[in-house]
Amino acid sequence: MADLLFKTLFRLLALLPLGVLHGLGALLGRMTYAISAQYAARARENLQQSDLAPDKTRYRNILSATIAEAGKSLAELPWIWVRPYGEVVGKVRECIGLEHIVAALARGKGIIFLTPHLGCFEISALYAAQRVPITVLYRPPKLGFLEGVMRSGRERGQARLAKADVGGVRLLYKALKRGEAIGLLPDQVPDRGEGEWADFFNRPAYTMTLAGRLAENSGATVLMAYSERLPHGEGYVIHVDPLPLDFAAPVPRQINTALEGAIRACPAQYLWSYNRYKIPRGVQPPATTS
Numbered sequence: 107m108a109d110l111l112f113k114t115l116f117r118l119l120a121l122l123p124l125g126v127l128h129g130l131g132a133l134l135g136r137m138t139y140a141i142s143a144q145y146a147a148r149a150r151e152n153l154q155q156s157d158l159a160p161d162k163t164r165y166r167n168i169l170s171a172t173i174a175e176a177g178k179s180l181a182e183l184p185w186i187w188v189r190p191y192g193e194v195v196g197k198v199r200e201c202i203g204l205e206h207i208v209a210a211l212a213r214g215k216g217i218i219f220l221t222p223h224l225g226c227f228e229i230s231a232l233y234a235a236q237r238v239p240i241t242v243l244y245r246p247p248k249l250g251f252l253e254g255v256m257r258s259g260r261e262r263g264q265a266r267l268a269k270a271d272v273g274g275v276r277l278l279y280k281a282l283k284r285g286e287a288i289g290l291l292p293d294q295v296p297d298r299g300e301g302e303w304a305d306f307f308n309r310p311a312y313t314m315t316l317a318g319r320l321a322e323n324s325g326a327t328v329l330m331a332y333s334e335r336l337p338h339g340e341g342y343v344i345h346v347d348p349l350p351l352d353f354a355a356p357v358p359r360q361i362n363t364a365l366e367g368a369i370r371a372c373p374a375q376y377l378w379s380y381n382r383y384k385i386p387r388g389v390q391p392p393a394t395t396s
Contacts, residue, residue, distance in 0.1 A: 112251055112252070113255060116183075127184070128178045130181050136173055152382060153172065172374050176377055187258070203344075206327075206348050218328045218329070219287060220290055220349065240288065240289055241267070241277055283324065292330075294314070306365065318353070329349060330365070
């Protein structure tokens, strides 16, 4: 019953214009911030300890905007997952750095897209799937009835999902071997044994090592990509930048440095409420943690 009700509501919301959903999302974000003390505290702390808000005015402006943008990221899901594929990718008004994708495809070694919790990360893979088969690593939702809706919304065009387990990682290696693309969330906290501590905005964050291993073993081109949300539901602008890795140096730190650069360009749309600095179960805390 819960499954049917959720799907019905989801499809009804998808009928609304994107701008309306973004307006509702901004309200949802502010309500969540007001209701959840833990959520609010984490957003404030993560933003405050970064170097992006040097004064109180700048801090308040970014915090206010990011509260609204976080709500938009949820409210836009029905539109992105249910609307026709062509209509969804048609909302991408520009892809800055498209030439890097074209060049990577010409190399034929595969592409590793690193897409952080910045802007509308859902639309990035769907846009790429117009040009190249892409396999995206994901974690199944805790609520089982969400799985079907999520998969049907994400697996469109040439996009496919791979669970974040040993079998899923094998699928990523195979996709790169075929010269295809894969997608990873580089700022998602990995499980024990799958990450290293590396500074992220001057604070140690447990950071995935998988991206570096995949890149070194395959010779694939690594691209940092995020989708900036335009105001009033006007659409999205995707930004793509190459990330050449030096495998003689710690790769997680290089990835975090590139992440910081992308976030500095669009700080209000980063998901500051995400628990980026948590210590996964069984992982020794960094030396700087008391």
